[in-house]
Amino acid sequence: MLNQAIKETTWNFFSKIIIISLLALQIIRWSILPQFMDIYYHLLTAWGFIQAGGYSGWDFWQYAPVGRPHIYPPLFHLLLAGFLKMGINPVILAKLCETFVPVIMLIIIWKFIRNNYSAILAFFVVLVFLSSFSFYLSLLNHIPATLCFILGILALGQLFKKNILRSGILLSLCFYTHIGLSWFFALTFILYGLFYKETRKSALAVFLIAFILALPIVIKELTVYRFVTSLGFALHEKYLTQVKIVESILGVIGLYQTFKMGKEYRLFTAMFFASFIFIIYPYRFFSAEGYFPIILLCAFCLKNLYQSRNSRYIIFGVAVFILVFSPTFSMDKKLSEKHATYKVKLFDSAFINTLLAKGNILWFPNEYIGAAKIVKDNSDPQDITYCSFNFLGLTISSIAGRASANALLPEIVAAKAFSPLQVSKIIIFTRSDDAKLVDSLKDKLNLTKLGENKLFIIYKDTACQEKLKITKAGFPFWMVIAVSLVILLIFLLAGRVSSGLII
Secondary structure (H helix, E strand, C coil), X not given: CHHHHHHHHHHHHHXXXXXXXXXXXXXXXXXXXXXXXXXXXXXXXXXXXXXXXXXXCEECCCCCXXXXXXXXXXXXXHHHHHHHHCCCCHHXXXXXXXXXXXXXXXXXXXXXXXXXXXXXXXXXXXXHHCCCHHHHHHHHHCHHHHXXXXXXXXXXXXXXXXXXXXXXXXXXXXXXXXXXXXXXXXXXXXXXXXXXXXXXXXXXXXXXXHHHHXXXXXXXXXXXXXXXXXXXXXXXXXXXXXXXXXXXXXXXXXXXXXXXCCHHHHHHHHXXXXXXXXXXXXXXXXXXXXXXXHHHHHHHHHHXXXXXXXXXXXXXXXXXXXXXXXXXXXXXXXXXXXXXXXXXXXXXXXXXXXXXXXXXXXXXXXXXXXXXXXXXXXXXXXXXXXXXXXHHXXXXXXXXXCEECCCCCXXXXXXXCCCHHHHCCEEEEECCCCHHHHHHHHHHHCCEEEEECCCEEEEECCCXXXXXXXXXXXXXXHHHHHHHXXXXXXXXXXXXXXXXXXX
């Protein structure tokens, strides 16, 4: 018994070393964060909620002044709005999210596996977690999805503790955080119940509770589905697929082992089959959210290999190979190219790439903040901005606190056709724009130059009279706070009554 405790302490120590190392690397990268564009969409949406006075089902802050239905689940944006109202700078808030949320997710997963399975399996999960740079980048880029991972794993943890009501509440919050990943966890509960009869009634009860609590947002999403098209960057994502070769092979072996060994490991099986919900987006299935079950199955295989005879030394070689050499089959295609390119990339683990600070550097503080200051100083709060480069338009608008005629998630179309140039008081061109076209538009619209820097040239249309049209919140902040307090109270009391809900 003492020997077992010593072994668990040793595995926990190794896991903590890896987690602390990741946290240190994240903090070191502070100056180059935020590294991706999605966070600015979320910050601008949070700013829109503040203008509306709460949760708004109409996205008036993008494609302004026309707007479009707001389909994205609101939990992350409400949290951001709270921090913004507290006076936290949006850039600092973006940096904090990308720095700490992925590390918190890793800690939650490690504790879940350690508490419900074993310390050795938890160690290998932490190890394989750092195997894919593409998966790691998705955690930074898709913060709501990362939060949904946290909530989903916490919901599974409550299921294992037989706290059915608490588990249902946490699973329902997934639906208010991320559309796709919430259904991944919902399917995980359903399939786990089907694969492991000892938890069948409990798992299905959790899903039923969560689905009932999530009905308002599910109905909302269904009512505006007609505004969704297949256009946009999501269609191009299939050309950015990264497949981890060794980890995928070990994951398939681990999947086979889950059927041969104890039924309690069928959770990993359930997650694997639930991940096929992402198959219509190959990038997400192979390289982002869908890679998560492979992490668990690969770790399960490595754990079994380590515990088998004459394999303990081999496993260290495999671990080094995964973390250092880490081959990835990569497909890539730029928007300007006709054909995709295929290659095998080496040294492509999250550990190596984070250590070497690799990745696309998209944060240029002097240029972005400087442009945002010019916009803010030369416009009113109800004025609209537009940038010739869509993503950068949202970046500047979110920092300046102005509505944008640009929009992220172009799959959700504008309510009606409109001309972004004609409705925008501030028009921003980039240095890469065609100079002749810029001069033509400048003369046609009689634009006044406000300033420029290494990336942007900023103009003002003094004749523009269009203004932001704010749609008041259908669910004001006071109501959000009241409902949140009720849910929190129920959650705190749920542990005392959850055993009575087990059928």
